[in-house]
Amino acid sequence: MKPLKVFDYNNYSYQGGVLYLKNQLGFSNAGDYSNRLRKFLPNIKERNITIDCNQLESIDSAGVAAIYNTVRILNKKGITTSFTAESETIKEKLELFKPPDFETHKSSQKNGFLLKIGDLLYKVFKEHALSFLYLIADISYWTIADIFNRKQRRKGEFVNQAVNIGVNALPIVLVLTFIIGMVISVQSATQLRNYGANIFIVDLIVISMMAQMGPLITAILVAGRSGSAIAAEIATMKVTSEIDALKTMGLNPLRYVVIPKIYGGIITMPFLTMLANVAGIAGGALASYIYLDITPEIFINRMSGVLYQKDIITSIIKSIVYINLIVITGCYFGLRVEKGAEGVGKSTTKSVVAAISLVIVADLIMGLIFYR
């Protein structure tokens, strides 16, 4: 019987249950060998195959991997295999580079779309939701318990944090809310003019800035500015074992690092938000004067009629909730950092995204509670 050629070259041939390997098998031709053999395998009728390496002159780890891959495929089809090799070097290499038994990491079962979403939600809940709630509980407890206990806090840290989170953010927050107030006013002016309802621009600006836009924009800016800084600081402390050092010195890292940030935020955020509201309304008033000829006197007169105490209190409550979410989220992702510089970057990014998302969700929930 004429040998059935597996390959174009005469390096590999198959005859009567014997796969002959010749010359050399390695990085340069192992891929070719594998691809051609895969196509050839369905033609094999024998149940036992001998892989003859006697004419093989040299082999490297890629060659051995390719041979054992053949064995694996044949064994899966229920075909048994054996080797013959006279050369000690070839035998030793076949032994040294024999791949370990392993389950391939690619899952053969494809999950459906809904199953994937379910898995993802379960994973998020399992990995994040519970530990996030535990952290909220811990921080809430220590925030109340440490009000009059300064022992586990660095001296002056509360003032530092108040300046960092609140005072230093003031210029950018004021400028941006002023511009946003103007934008809202300019966009609405055209519509209101069509109905001759110019004066209602005051209601629109005051209510939207005070109850909604002021606290939200401030929170988003603070999340981007201070939330990221908190996450990066805590993540770096974790990576460089500073958090462990605090623990082994008998200090609670939450009380030492996080609680001063919460206090600093809670004290400054309502002021920051109120000032942002004022800046937004001022921006709106300026645009109203330019586009709708509403003078500042008319604006202020009308404003005293539409500004309710409830809106101011809502704004303050919102700001306190937001800053807590921002600090706790920064702290949570900072503490969950993985080793290395890349881990710090990832934690910071995740923290900002999560903080802004949580702020928006909280805004919706509080909107439903306060303005049903």
Add this chain to the structure above:
Amino acid sequence: MASNTMIEVKSLSASFDDRQVLKNVSFTINEREIAVILGGSGSGKSTIFRHMLRLYDVPYNTIRIFDKDIADLNESEQLVFFMKLGVFYQNGALLNSLTVGENVALALEQHTSLPPDIIENIVRTKLELVNLGDAYQLFPSQLSGGMLKRAALARAIIMDPPLLFCDEPGAGLDPVSLASLDQLILNLRNLLGITVVMVTHEVSSILRIADKIIFLDDGVITFKGTPQDALKSDIPVVKDFFSKGTGATLPTDH
């Protein structure tokens, strides 16, 4: 250059900011040899190492590897040169964003046309060789210091390179792991015929596997020879190094 010479360094001098680090250094390393470069801190061993890897600008006609002047390689020759080298860095130098399996497979994926299942076979074999069979899907950040080193070695030997450079392979390993690492390097040399250039301070390791010792002191080679000769040497720095090692004695022949 003799036919079995793998590396020939001839009158190599190097200086940084007027400080001469290497002074007219010359030595040869033959094929299938395991050569250890020794010396104290600042003796210039890392500078030689980095010159041989072309990480520093190499003067013409000072270093020949694979019978070629490595200062005079064009772009395609450089690629061939680097593909024939395995380099094992002291701190591992694994890419943090890739899994251990992906790190080890990187060169195979980039430089060969092997199908993915064969690549996975080779990667798992090499990881098994360095006792890291379970680390395939882990990220470098999840490995201990010793495991990182072994993963780095697996990456260095992935292409069965004829020439392997190791920078402090034993540092941070326990004696058992170190002995098995030495055995692995010996196996690779015996079976694949690779040449190994190593910077290490582990005396037990040097005596176990080294064929040649190149001892540097203040940029000058003070000793060249076998470990047996080094143990008998009267040169003070060499004597000092080995006597303060582990009270070492000659091992049985390997």
